[in-house]
Amino acid sequence: MGLSLMNDMLFWTKIYKSVQVNRLTAKSSSGKRNGDRFVSSEEQHELLDKMIADLTRPAVSSQPINTDHAWAVMQQKMQAQDASKRKFVMPSSGNEVRLMPALLRVAAVFILALAAYFMFRYEASPEYISVAAESNMGVQSVELPDGSKVYLREGASVTYPDVFADDERRITFEGEAFFEITADPSKPFRIMAGPVGVEVLGTSFNLDACPGKDQVVLSLHTGQVLFYSIDPENGEILEKVMLKPGQSGIYSCSSGLVQRALIMEPNHLAWKSGVLEFNDTPLDEVLQLLSEHYNVAFRCEHPAPGDLKLTATFDNEPIATVVESISLIFGFEGCEADTLVTLK
């Protein structure tokens, strides 16, 4: 952050002591003696005002603002937004959100595991282990040879050597999981997740690299990661972003672009914690999230679900309870039939 008042020791000694003293004794406008240092109220104000000026300084521009580039990015985002809107339940057309049947996913994962096994069977020393989280078994955790942990969501799979190489720790991965990677500066940890690579030093994050979806999203909790797209022909890095905690890296499969978002999707860990939190969220978004989380389709007969806003938290509740709550709040009649919920 460069030179700031934070580094000025003399300043600190003065101001800190004066604030402490003025707190303990009664406040007065003429200042108080505090042993060997006498700081008048005016002087304290001056020091505090200096700090205020320092702390409210506008951010410095790192490079000129490129409006044309921003407009290009903007159009991508607008397209993505329109696309995701269209996918959702529209009362008039009556199509439900279709989800890849769980069975297909398990089959794909099994085939991946098999492929991984056959591919690596004839390699030199390390033996490769593949773990896939089966459906309806909840979250499965895997401990890697270096102590790192991977919490696999249903349908996800990870392949890793029984002993890591000397210069790197490399694994391949598909699906969605939460990673806790132990720190080891000498050996970067690399995750190959299809078209996307992630390189970490020691950190924790959620990575959603499900083959059926059109985005790969990494939500970084702690540490630092490098998130990049890979050229399928030579395995080189194409586009990369460095992420800090609280940021997300997004790769769009359709455009091939890598982007950084400065926040994480509020419910992205719902699959692990079971907690869904909504804060003034439009109902169409709510239903979309519930759909993905509970593996059911929703049909809502309200003409403008986006106008209804929900503020609620569901802590590991069964779908029936959630439907009941929503129905109660908005005056719907909820009707559950197998994997379709209708709200009238």
Added chain:
Amino acid sequence: MDNDQLRLIQGLTRGDKQVFGEIFHLYYAPLCTYCMRFVNSQEEAEEIVQTLFLKLWSKHDQLFVNTSLQAYLYRAVRNYALNYLKQLKTHKEFEQYIGFQTKDRATNPDNTLEENDMQRIMKIAVLSLPEKRREVFELSRFEGLKNHEIAQKLNISVKTVENQMTKAFEHLREVLRDYLPLLAMVSTVFT
């Protein structure tokens, strides 16, 4: 409201992509620069402004602009920035809520703050000032206007300006005093 502003607003609410592009090119850079007063990096500012425009496009048919488009956009940027800053804070609380542990925590125990946190807290405090007071503070602090210039611009008396500035500073000093003992810097100086 002048004719051009009216045309832009009408085009926007109609969902005219051409007009939307015009508005974007006209206001993107100045809004980002403005937003940088309230956040700590250009990246954050650009991200916030882009999110704003995205929302604008998404809800174009539900917009109601009764002042100028410019005033509307600047107000929206402030609201989004405030929301973003507050959300950063709750992110830390959220992590604790899901019981999330890691071996690799940054060397910052729970109860101390860092310079970044202080900047965020102060900027939230500025953004949260009552509307008129914030305006006066902004004009003085960020645009360097003198009190009589501010009085003229906002059509109020110089006395009112002085009053508002005093109150603004009193409040900000109080916020600072509250957080000073928690600063990580302080604990290293005195331990």
